[in-house]
Amino acid sequence: MRAILAISCLALLASASAAGSQDPAPVDVRHAMQAEVNPAIVAIWDVTNEALDDNGNISPALIADAGWTQIADNAARLAESTERMAAADRFIAASPGNWATEDYEVSMDVVQASLDAQPAAYRAFAAAFAAKARELETVARARDAARLAEIMPEMDGACAGCHSAFWYPEA
């Protein structure tokens, strides 16, 4: 009896791992935005907003060593999160417990329908954003202030491009 139980448990384990390799967990987009992407960009903005000169331009003199590291490390976090998205088979707009939205917000049902309709386009937005984030990481490690000033608006554009396609059409 014990042997039979052990064998059937092994069979269960085997089928679970086979299912795991064919059908990896989907990326939870809302969780990634709330827990990974948004905190990382806010940490970057914390540095760049403090480094604006009187004309509103980023001044390298106003970024300390720790600030460059904060930009680079958080750019790497942005890249890792969106590289995972770019490589994912499936997406969920949000987890069941995090599905609710306010009346004035785009519902997760609508986001899910867009993700299901155009997963390849979503992956392409994620890959483009990840490439931009990797570039930001390189720029920050090189302390290239001139390129930093150019790339920050490009990052904002890469957020907005995906959002207007998959979240707020009017954005």
Ligand code: HEC
């Ligand atoms: C590859 C696509 C994509 C990129 C790139 C992207 N987002 Fe998102 N984001 C989404 C989608 C889809 C939603 C809607 C689902 C949701 O509400 O979370 C969303 C929602 C959000 C939300 C709302 C989360 C909530 O509470 O519901 C925030 C905040 C956000 N994104 C921030 C950002 C920022 C900042 C960037 C750029 C640094 C960015 N996103 C880049 C796809 C993207």
